[in-house]
Amino acid sequence: MGIVQRQGLRNTIISYLGLALGFLNTAFIVPRFLAANQLGLTSTLLSIATIYAQLSALGFASVGIRFFPYFRNREAGHQGFLPLLLGIPLLGFGLVTLLYLSGKPLVLGFYEHAQDRALISSYYGWAAGLALFVMLYSLQDAYLKGLYHTAFSSFVQEILLRVLQAGAAVLYGLGYLSFHGYVLAYIGTMSGIALLLTVYLAYIGELHVRPTTAALRVQPIRGILSFGAFALLANISGTIIMNIDTLMVSSQLNLAAAGVYSIAFFISTALTLPARSLNKIAFPLLADYWKENALPRMAAFYRDTTRLNAVLGCYLALGIGLNLDFIYGLMNNPALQAGTTAVLVLLAARLFDGITGLNGLILVTSPRYRYDLLFNVSLALVTVGLNAVLIPRLGLTGAAVAFLLAIVSINLARTWFVWHSYRMQPFTVRIPLILLSAAVAGGAAWLMPAFNSALATMLLRSTVLTIVYAALILLTKSAPEATALLQKFRRQNPPA
Known part of the structure; x- marks a missing residue:
């Protein structure tokens, strides 16, 4: 557990610094400069690029983690693993790009509003470039995970990424960038x-x-491609859900509405x-445990x-849910408050996902x-x-409810299957x-009283929540x- 604790600690620190920066972007910067439809455009482009990248990668991000232990040999350049990891997905990207560009009329046909359709059309080609770099990031990140070098990828x-995106939003707000320039800068930061x-x-x-023929001998290429095909379908399904x-x-x-939902989702x-x-x-x-x-x-x-995720997840869910008025108040954009109910539903989904543990990772790295x-x-x-x-009937809340039902369903199915197959389950008393x-x-x-000041109310509720919890x-x-941490503190600081 030593390497897990060291890398996990670094990633946790980086992740929470990223959360703070992301909150600053979302609460103070982006909503002050961008209208809801502009937020919706960038979130839509990113969603298109993410699905596009997953299709192109052909499941090789999972291949990189699943099979790297068999190739690991630094003196031999890991036997040509990286060229194999990147080469086949690049071929896949070329094929998907042909389909994506030829399918433009079909995609735009889903947008009923002419103004929205025109905006998507203007940046349709740029989404392909964004997808390429999203794919390359995911493949290199998978390679770094296999090397147990994860802190730097978490940092960027x-x-x-959030610092650069905040800078682009500020430049747009100050008039140094047009909205077109902002979108290109947004895509550029993701690529960078x-x-x-x-x-x-x-x-x-x-x-x-440097490609080597050794990469084709370490593990049967047919087995790698077979795993990649299954991983592709599994990953694209998860990407669609998200x-x-x-x-x-x-x-x-x-x-x-997509802009409002994107803020709630964040x-x-x-x-x-x-x-x-x-x-x-x-x-x-x-992957090593299975090996x-x-x-x-x-x-x-x-x-x-699972226990650790439950402790932290419950605290964060309550902290956010109890202080939504304060969070949305900081955004200074009343239109975005329409996503309040969606946030509560999404929090329930995220909490259930955390509490059910590592079932998905265990299953996808297992022989089954x-x-x-x-x-x-x-x-x-x-x-x-x-x-x-649900979306036509419940609007934004319908999308959140659909996400909740999806998360609950997949985690119940996976948790049962891991228990049924390997007699492992994550729950204790x-x-x-x-x-x-x-x-x-x-x-x-x-139950704490609300003050006229949203900040005072937030501080009171957060303090009570933290102390009691x-x-x-x-x-x-x-x-x-x-x-154990409390006992260690007491030993180091005995009472006078």
Whole structure:
């Protein structure tokens, strides 16, 4: 667990600094300078590019993590693994680009409003360039995960990217950039972080770009391509689940509604940070556990990470949900407050996702990874159907409810399958204690009186929540890590 703790700590620090910067962007900068439909355009372009990149990558981001342990040999340039990892997806990108450009009339036909359709059309080609660099970033990030070098990729994505995006928004707000210039700068920042990973790989001496025939002998290429095909379908299903709501809100409602939803979606992502920072190192670690057949160690890791995600997730969900008035007040854009209910529903989805643990990563790295395909493809189809039914009836809240149902369904299915197949499940008696502690602490904070000052109300509720929640977690001993930390503090600072 040493490397997990070191890399996990670095990633956690970077992720929370990124959260702070992202909050500054979302609450203070971007909403002050961009209208809701402009926010909707950038979020729609990113959603298109993300799906586009996943299709092009042919599942090789997962291949990079799953098979790298078999290629690892620095003296031999990892036996040509990086050229293999990049080469096949680049061929896939060329094919998908032909389909994407020829399908432009079909895509634009989904947008009913002429103004929205014209905006999407203006930047349709630029989305292809954005997709290329999104794909290259994901492939290089997967390679770095296999090398256990994850902190720098977290830094460029969580911190540097947001600083650059904030700078672009400020330049637009001050009149130095037109809106067209801002969109190109937004795309450029996303592209730049992929290039930085290339520079970083060269810096640490891991940019082994010379193709070798050894890459075709370490593992059967047919097996690699087969895994990639299944990973593609599994990954694209997950990407659809995460992005289709924005696309369908923009097409079924309008770009302005997509902008409101994108802000609500971002607010809810705060709950993903503990799991995201841990998963960066957990994915290759699980691959090694499967290689070594170390199932007892994997089961213990499964339970520990689930408990940790539950403790942090409940606290963050309550902290955000209780203070939405304050958060939206900082944005100084009343139109965005239409997403308040959607935030609460999305928070519930994120919390459930965190509490159910690493089921997806365990399954996709296991010998039975093919079964995950069935779960994901079925769920992606259901998600599209739910959005098609709920968005016209419930608007933004319908998209959030569809996301919640999708997340709950996939996690229940995966958790059951991991237990049924390997007799591993992430829950202990401590999970109900954590949930009960969260409910009591949240209720206590909610009962606090509201002041005329939103800041004062936020500070009071947050203080009560923190004190009551921390006290209950320690009293119930539901988080051994917190109890051990308190005991260590007492030993180092004995009472006078």
